[in-house]
Amino acid sequence: MRRQARCVVSCLVLAAATARSADNNTAWVAQAGSANGVVASQAGLAGTADVAQWGDNQATSAYQAGNSDMLLVSQAGALNSVAVVQTANLQSASIEQTGSGNSASVTQSVDAAWADISQVGDGNIASIAQAPSADAASNAANEAAISQLGSTNAAALAQSGAGNAASAVQSGDGNVLNLVQSGTVNVAQVMQATSAAEAFVIQSGQMNQASVTQDGAGDVTHVQQSGTGNQATANAYGANDRIDITQIGNGLQIAVTTTGNNTRASVMQGR
Amino acid sequence: MLRKTLICVALSATLGLAGNALAGNNNKALVNQNGTNNVGAVDQTNADSSNQSLSNIYFNSGDGNTIDQQGDNNNASVTQAGSSNSAQIQQVGANQGGVTYITQNGSGLQGYIYQTGTGQTSKADISQLGSNNYGSVAELNTSGVWGEIDQGVFYSPKGSNNQAYVWMFGKSGEFGPNFTWISHDNLLADIPPFSTLVFQEGDTSDFAFISQNGGSDSSAVIYQGFGSNNSAWFYQSGSSDSWGSIEQHGQFNSATSYQWNGVSESHILQYGSYEQATTNQSGGLSQLQENYAEIDQGLLGGGYGNVASIDQVGYSNQSTVTQDGTFNSASVSQNGIANFANVTQNGNNNLANVTQVGFGNTANVHQ
Numbered sequence: 001m002r003r004q005a006r007c008v009v010s011c012l013v014l015a016a017a018t019a020r021s022a023d024n025n026t027a028w029v030a031q032a033g034s035a036n037g038v039v040a041s042q043a044g045l046a047g048t049a050d051v052a053q054w055g056d057n058q059a060t061s062a063y064q065a066g067n068s069d070m071l072l073v074s075q076a077g078a079l080n081s082v083a084v085v086q087t088a089n090l091q092s093a094s095i096e097q098t099g100s101g102n103s104a105s106v107t108q109s110v111d112a113a114w115a116d117i118s119q120v121g122d123g124n125i126a127s128i129a130q131a132p133s134a135d136a137a138s139n140a141a142n143e144a145a146i147s148q149l150g151s152t153n154a155a156a157l158a159q160s161g162a163g164n165a166a167s168a169v170q171s172g173d174g175n176v177l178n179l180v181q182s183g184t185v186n187v188a189q190v191m192q193a194t195s196a197a198e199a200f201v202i203q204s205g206q207m208n209q210a211s212v213t214q215d216g217a218g219d220v221t222h223v224q225q226s227g228t229g230n231q232a233t234a235n236a237y238g239a240n241d242r243i244d245i246t247q248i249g250n251g252l253q254i255a256v257t258t259t260g261n262n263t264r265a266s267v268m269q270g271r
Numbered sequence: 272m273l274r275k276t277l278i279c280v281a282l283s284a285t286l287g288l289a290g291n292a293l294a295g296n297n298n299k300a301l302v303n304q305n306g307t308n309n310v311g312a313v314d315q316t317n318a319d320s321s322n323q324s325l326s327n328i329y330f331n332s333g334d335g336n337t338i339d340q341q342g343d344n345n346n347a348s349v350t351q352a353g354s355s356n357s358a359q360i361q362q363v364g365a366n367q368g369g370v371t372y373i374t375q376n377g378s379g380l381q382g383y384i385y386q387t388g389t390g391q392t393s394k395a396d397i398s399q400l401g402s403n404n405y406g407s408v409a410e411l412n413t414s415g416v417w418g419e420i421d422q423g424v425f426y427s428p429k430g431s432n433n434q435a436y437v438w439m440f441g442k443s444g445e446f447g448p449n450f451t452w453i454s455h456d457n458l459l460a461d462i463p464p465f466s467t468l469v470f471q472e473g474d475t476s477d478f479a480f481i482s483q484n485g486g487s488d489s490s491a492v493i494y495q496g497f498g499s500n501n502s503a504w505f506y507q508s509g510s511s512d513s514w515g516s517i518e519q520h521g522q523f524n525s526a527t528s529y530q531w532n533g534v535s536e537s538h539i540l541q542y543g544s545y546e547q548a549t550t551n552q553s554g555g556l557s558q559l560q561e562n563y564a565e566i567d568q569g570l571l572g573g574g575y576g577n578v579a580s581i582d583q584v585g586y587s588n589q590s591t592v593t594q595d596g597t598f599n600s601a602s603v604s605q606n607g608i609a610n611f612a613n614v615t616q617n618g619n620n621n622l623a624n625v626t627q628v629g630f631g632n633t634a635n636v637h638q
Contacts, residue, residue, distance in 0.1 A: 022616075022617065022618065022619065022638055023619040023620070024619050024620040024621075025616060025618075025619065025620065025621045025622070025623070025638035026621070026622045026623070027614070027622075027623040027624075027625075027636040027638060028622070028623065028624040028625070029623075029624075029625040029626075029627075029634045029636060030625070030626045030627070031626070031627040031628070031632060031634065032627070032628045032629075033627070033628055033629040033630050033632065034630050034631075035630050035631045036627055036629070036630070036631065036632040036633065036634075037632070037633045037634070038625075038633070038634045038635075038636070039633070039634070039635040039636070040634075040635075040636045040637075040638075041636070041637045041638070042637075042638045043638065044619065044638065047638055049636070
């Protein structure tokens with residue numbers, strides 16, 4: 001449904017845009033086996049690249065430079081990798097990986113971009129960076145989502161600008177999340193299930209919101225916010241959980257809930 | 272009536288000359304016919320070597336082509352056996368439905384058929400058995416003609432080092448399709464190459480087919496210079512190192528190449544719109560390696576609605592598809608190890624589809 005909605009947006013943008021070369025192109029690539037590689041690059045607007053890989057040690061590298069470009073990558077196997085760079089507005093990237101030891105990274109550098117990484121398996125790494133490039137006028141209204149199902153996974157989210165939203169869901173033991181946002185009116189949401197998970201959320205700027213929920217034992221939450229009007233919420237449902245929240249600025253809000261034994265909550269607000 | 276009588280006398284004398292040449296070597300047969308509805312035949316099949324037949328058959332020359340296009344139906348044939356023989360048939364003027372044959376069996380043979388005029392559905396056919404033979408068909412200012420060269424086809428032992436050339440230059444304003452068929456068969460894998468060149472410049476619906484079986488280092492070249500709805504095929508199977516190219520100008524053309532031998536190259540160049548190009552390098556399971564397939568469409572200004580397809584099986588194969596224009600599609604399928612697919616599309620609304628199965632394959636799509 002979300003893709004369809006974005007497609008409608010893309011179509012509207014396409015209709016309004018001035019035609020130029022290399023627009024509305026589509027690339028489909030399918031690979032089965034091992035140690036295969038895909039390099040896809042699209043320069044025009046409303047391009048679509050769809051890559052499917054089955055097997056181990058597969059790699060995909062994609063570069064899209066037109067507005068409303070869309071990338072879809074699906075990998076099934078172990079030790080696969082995806083690297084995506086998108087440099088225009090209204091672009092989207094969706095990556096699905098099934099297996100262990102996989103990695104996926106998305107870099108988006110303008111406005112209204114959307115990135116989604118979904119990984120099922122152990123020992124996977126996912127990263128999304130939505131930050132303006134040196135020549136970008138702004139970086140706003142981006143959305144980033146990471147979902148990891150399995151153990152010992154790592155995820156990193158970085159956003160800068162205004163009106164960005166980042167969310168991460170990790171289910172499994174020993175997962176680690178790093179989420180960094182700078183700018184105004186950004187929203188961060190983190191959900192970690194099972195044990196020994198660790199979440200780091202750092203926000204700088206105005207009117208930002210951070211929410212971390214952990215369900216399991218031995219989980220750790222770190223939230224740091226600097227700026228005015230920021231809000232932080234942390235919920236820990238399990239034993240031996242630990243919550244550390246630090247806020248610097250004015251007009252701050254913090255809400256902490258723990259429901260297990262031997263939990264520890266540390267909150268600090270200052271100017 | 273008097274003219275037909277004279278022709279019959281001349282023909283009888285010709286056949287008599289040919290008959291006298293059956294038993295010896297170093298014979299020459301010369302046939303000159305000037306008129307309509309003539310039949311010329313020279314048979315030197317029992318000679319051993321060094322025979323020459325020069326069948327210069329001039330149909331209707333000087334009588335005005337307009338008149339001669341109606342009902343004229345001329346035929347010529349030369350049959351030779353031995354080595355180092357040469358045969359030449361030259362037809363000038365209108366040639367409606369004429370059939371011209373050169374049949375040669377031996378080595379070091381040379382066969383030439385030259386036709387020019389406004390002929391419809393005329394046929395030139397050179398059949399050569401043996402090795403080191405050379406066949407050439409030139410059909411100029413014609414339409415609806417058939418040029419065929421068979422070298423070592425369907426016979427054993429096969430030949431080697433044969434060369435076939437077909438040149439067709441269509442007549443402006445004529446719309447009948449020209450047809451080219453060239454077949455080679457080589458028996459051994461390491462014998463010298465075939466070389467085949469087809470050159471067609473008709474207005475529409477030309478057809479060229481080259482079949483090269485056996486041998487290595489074979490080359491096939493098909494050039495269709497103008498017109499639309501032309502089609503070209505070449506099929507190469509043998510040991511390795513085949514090389515083939517198809518170049519088509521115009522629109523609605525189709526090109527198909529089959530290379531089932533390994534270490535071979537296929538090049539298809541198409542300059543117009545609504546073109547179709549297909550390359551298949553997936554046969555001959557024991558020799559699938561290091562093939563290269565190239566398809567370029569929409570050259571010089573971009574095309575519309577072109578379709579390119581490459582199918583490769585084996586290892587270390589490479590494919591390159593380049594399309595300029597809009598609403599083009601490219602499809603590459605590779606099955607094997609260390610294959611490389613490169614698709615470049617310049618323009619809007621294009622589609623690239625790459626499928627790879629195996630190990631260490633790379634797909635590069637640039638749009």
